[in-house]
Amino acid sequence: MTGARPRPVSVVLAGGGTAGHIEPALAVADSLRDLDVDVRITALGTERGLETTLVPQRGYPLELIPPVPMPRKLTRQLFGLPARVRQSVKQTRAVLDRVEADVIVGFGGYVSLPAYLAAGPGILRRRRRIPIVVHEANATAGLANKVGARRAARVLTAFPDSGLPNGEQVGIPVRAAITSLDRKALRAEARDHFGLDPDAPTLLVFGGSQGARSLNEAVSAAAGELAKAGIGVLHAHGPKNTITVSRANDGPAYMAVPYLSRMDLAYAAADAVVCRSGAMTVAEVSAVGLPAVYVPLPHGNGEQELNAKPVVAAGGGIIAHDSELTRDYIIDHVIPLLTNPGRLTEMSAAAAGAGHRSAAAEVAKIVMDVARGNIA
Structure with missing residues (x-):
């Protein structure tokens, strides 16, 4: 008697708002499916971002969460979880639980921050940590990715000196077309x-x-x-x-x-x-x-x-x-x-x-390695 077939790897992509965040996420999604046709991919977004159009057009499910206003500087207020942040993190955590996320891939911006914060264990209940892979496309990292990089399993960058610790330069994922x-x-x-x-x-x-x-x-x-x-x-x-x-x-x-x-x-x-x-x-x-x-x-x-x-x-x-x-x-x-x-x-x-033509495939491989390590 053979054992039950293991469930598919579940990847959550957090890269909404602008095309500069969404397109790399979708390029990685395509490459993930090239690696494993059964991979479960879920995109996070908000109702005001371009992802409401771009993600469904590419055939991926989209989960909407409340947007998080981004402070200009890294301050204590960010971790005080004011009402809007707390609500966004709560809804994001519900999505992560529902899709049984094995890894979160963040591309920066106001969708990534609640995903990074929601990836840790709950305050009042036992909950597994979900590993994070951060990708920074810009020459200078934004605040959301600075937060995510603090506990990321891997930090990937497009440039050699983005200001993120332990960054690995891979380029920007670009779609195969x-x-x-x-x-x-x-x-x-x-x-x-x-x-x-x-x-x-x-x-x-x-x-x-x-x-x-x-x-x-x-x-x-x-x-x-x-x-x-x-x-x-x-x-x-x-x-x-x-x-x-x-x-x-x-x-x-x-x-x-x-x-x-x-x-x-x-x-x-x-x-x-x-x-x-x-x-x-x-x-x-x-x-x-x-x-x-x-x-x-x-x-x-x-x-x-x-x-x-x-x-x-x-x-x-x-x-x-x-x-x-x-x-x-x-x-x-x-x-x-x-x-x-x-x-x-x-x-x-x-x-x-x-250029970095293989960036999407390289990021996808890293994501799957992190996810499978988490499952194991």
Whole structure:
């Protein structure tokens, strides 16, 4: 008589709020299923995050918990568990018990904090600890991951010095549709999909899901010069923005769209990109080997510039500060890049070399090792 089949490993992913947290989590989820088709995956999120759309679209169950406001500094108030934190932790703990979580994988942000706090034993009742794997995608760690890293089984980072103890650099998990992309093989289909010139050097422009005004204004203002130089443009300006493109009727097409739902085709269509330098953007752009002009957000703690620096140092990109990105900058720097095939080839190889195509698979293996060690 054979024994009962062991239950599947149960993994809880905490990475809601923005695409920069959600996409790495979903890439790891896909790789976990590649490793073990029976693995049980549960995503945590809140009703106000992008996860309410992105997670169900990828076929994973989503459990909603109350959002936790993030204090700017690590203070005693964080551990005082005020009412909102206490309620979120309570509901998160109920989810962990219900799905019999074997490991929690946190990607930072306001969904991860209650998961980290809920992973420990209950105050008034005996309860097993659930091991934590922390992944930090940014060059400087956020508060939630600083909390999680204090008792994490493994701490994984995208950069060598994120400020987390015992960090292991693995890169940023990127979905297989991007890491396996053959831009050259897909180019004709991609350009046909967007109505682009099949042969012209092509510039891709995007500023995140909501667009970026400075990118929109600078590139659209140079539309005439781009056309005269024989350069096509695919420009995602954001669903709440509009742009005016003034150019002659001749020359390659300038295709302006609110949003790009097929980023794989957008990357395949392009020869170079002008974009922000959020961690996920840099990871994807470098993974597909696209030369890039990275334009970090002009506010905050300078994190976006830090995200781009390794790729730029390798020769795969250029950093342009927001204040210097003008029509003249596009004419003086971007057009010469797009019309220099040799430089594009060199930068493409450098960008691909700086990327971490295997990060999702590596993180998934670590997660399964931690989970199985917990079960054992």
